[in-house]
Amino acid sequence: MKLNYRIVIFALAIVFGIVFSLPSLLQTQSGKKITLGLDLQGGLHMLLGVKTEEATKSRIKSMAASIKHFAERNDILINGLTFDNKSVTFEVLDSDEIKTFDEFLSKLEGVTVTHKGSVISVSLTPKEIEKTKKQAVSQAIETIRNRLDQFGLSEPIVARQGKDKILVELAGIKSQEDEQRARELISRAAKLELMAVDEDRNARVYNMSDADAASYGDIILEDVKSPKIKYLVHEIPILDGGMLTGANVGFDQNNRPVINFKLNAEGADIFGDFTGKNVGKRLAVVLDGKVYSAPNINERIGGGSGQISGNYTVLEAKDLAIALRSGALLAPIYLMEKRSVGPSLGADSIKASMIALIGGFVLVIVFMMVYYRMAGVIANIALIANLLLLLAVMSLFGATLTLPGMAGIVLTVGMAVDANVIITERIRELIYEGKSMHKAIEEGYSNAMRAILDANITTLIASVVLYVYGTGAIKGFAVTMSIGILASMLTAILGTHGIYQMLESKMGKSKNYRFWFGIKG
Template sequence: MKIFNFKLVIFIISIIFGVVFAIPSLLQTDYGKKINLGLDLQGGLHMLLGVNTHEAVTSKMKSIATAVKYFSDDEELLIDGLTVENDSVIFSVLDKDEMPKIDKMLSEISGLDISKDNLEYRLKLTEEETIKTKDFSVAQAVETIRNRLDQFGLSEPTVLRQGESDIVVQLPGIKTAEEEKAARDLISKPANLELMAVDEDRIEQVYQMTSSQAASYGDLILEDINNPNKKYLVKEIPILDGSQIVDAQVAYSQSNQPIINFTLNSAGARIFGDFTGKSVGKRLAIVLDGKVYSAPNINERIGGGSGQISGGFTVAEAGNVAIALRSGALLASVNLLEKRSVGPSLGADSIKASMIALVSGTVLIFLFMIAYYRRAGVIANIALVANVFILLAVIALFGATLTLPGMAGIILTIGMAIDSNVIINERIREVLRNGASVHKAIEDGYSNALRAIVDANITTLLVAIVLYAYGSGPIKGFAVTISIGVLTSMLTSIVGTHGIYQAILPKIAKDKDNKKWFGVK
């Protein structure tokens, strides 16, 4: 018989694949893909954030007010007193004949509770829409924070919703106070960009005004980002908000200072162009998170849907703001409810303890297999080592994060892998005891063991899939490791060892010593 057969060739190729792609992780080389270690293995930052969901309702009502203002300006309808008060939008129509147009526009906004008193409108969200808005604000915060952290360059951050309004954030690899502060600032930054018209008629009175007096005119008093003593009086209803931004990039001014160039979508570009065309000679305040970054004069209509934010940024600050703007504004602010730092030394202790369990368990399995099954046990041990290398290689290539439960999954996989070889060897020994030839014993042994091995592994794989679908964080890591381990163990035990037996069958038959090869007379 030929030494090489297709099963042995597949097994050898799998071993080479496993060794090549597992070495970067095992030796921590400078090249190749490596396994990402989770928070519990390499240390990092664990945070519990609370989302202020009521702010999402206020934000939505501001957006509705902006839509009403743009529609009335575009259709040249006369409205007065447009303001947001107690999560309600209030305005009056000056011409009763124009009410049907307003009614038609408002009917296209879902979830609105509209009440009218003569010419005055009061808009609120329905109770159902309020609940949906709050729920969406949490889901949007999870997605936005995850996008920001991905663009920030942190490897494998975990961002999960917990309960109705809380978010769990785990950041492996955060080790210094500077890294922690940068991550926290990026996460908590609302990045709420608004373009607001400066109230040119009353701007000179801003230093003598109170906030309540400004509100009576439909205005807000905002501070300059670089000088808190400098005040701006701006219209409460923004011309545009950050929801129309499609891109934001760091650039440099003529004086080589970092600035942020932003681009609006088509609807935002149209609104921006129309407003600047009607407001030549006036000022437009660029407001980010309630602070005025600049208030340039409008010299001409600005088309193209692009703008610029300058405010004495450092390079790092400009980069973080650009990331936040690209990822989208948080509909509601977040508060830090709990913070827990996991030191690298604790992670190293976890790895050490896991490695002791892995090595000691493997050694005991090796000794038992050799003592009980003799040379068949050696073949099973070869398949076991190959299984570990292939498993680590696949985890590294997938870019999966290895956590402490994942380490437990690897150790459990070793037990599952050797279990398949035990079943195969026992089936071979049963046939040999009945006086069959070695060739028939091996083929019948694999044939008889195949169903039991496949059934057991498929049920384990199904459970792992369910754990991954409904689990979170560490549970997902455990499920991924077990799933990969099930597939690799079937490859090494069913295909690999069978290929080895087929290659050395002439030698086994020639020796005629079943006890030496299989531990049975």
């Protein structure tokens, strides 16, 4: 017997498989492990709806804020700036400035601009409205996924269903507290707005109705700590969370948690301009329609940073920072359906899957040993190495194992042994033809290679397509299949070839082909 590079690589692969699969197999406290999916360990299943029409309204409101800021920055006097669900309307008092405004509005995408004398109306085109609604759903999916990733959940499933619905599956959510926290994090709009307090009329806010406030272009907002405290603020915000670049938890001088936020360059310019022109007035920090603070502006604030203080715990501050960092939802979402999947389903599924996996595995091993004798034992060694490699790679990347994923493992067992069957049959055919053991092994692998590569590459391509276009359960199947195929290429082709090369001289001298390959010499 002699060592060769193939057997060395195969041995290293087995060691790698054992080391990195043990934490998952033994469920140790340390080490990276495979995460069980919703169908195996239980969790939370939710179907969410998206109020896409609100995204259009938010887009119009943001456009009104941009128009207001452009007018103030360029010292253009405008009057009667109002907006509704369809358009923004305003009057340019100096007709000579209309051309300047038209140049600015021409840079806005997807809008229609109409003139009635000095009155300008800006509205979204039907195509842009539809695009905005689609973006609201896509953005909600991405935002929810980002929030859940930062929340610490492993591979949450967040996928579009139909035109304006979102499927969310969270494995491992078992307690009522975790469920409530996850739901609040998902549904929180996290819409940050900096709004000017209407100092001229704020003293009369408690005697005003919403209609009275609207007649002045204002809205009435409640204080987050005490709903009895109200503020009258201008409806069009100075800027919104779309200009946010970061949010982190900090602590004030009294060691209470606060949120420190940072604005981009455009937001910093707008913030600096506004605070410079409004020294002595108040600026309300509004989050999801509640006033968190309304400090006096003592001087121009540059640098584009600010702070949100409120009566919340460190955990609540952390979740709020996550929501702000991941971005505000363009449109509100609402819960349409919720199901809590109990762990008993996971236990039953795991038990049935393990019976299928172990049963299939044992039957394959017994068949290979009985039919191919020692060649079957070598194939079984490769098969065990293949499973260890599969589990090790999945553990290393913290992959999620679902019920379809376990089906993928069972199928991988069949495909891995199939390669060894093809190789062994080719070697047996060449032995029947009277070839020497060396030639039988080398030509057997050479002849079998094309069939094995064709089968594995086509299956791998199909697995990649399933992963790219499939949803959660299908992705799990595709992942285990892909890793299993790549592992079988290493174990079945490289590993067994190395073993045969190591035992080649001993096989040739013994001439006992029944013992080695289950055939008559």
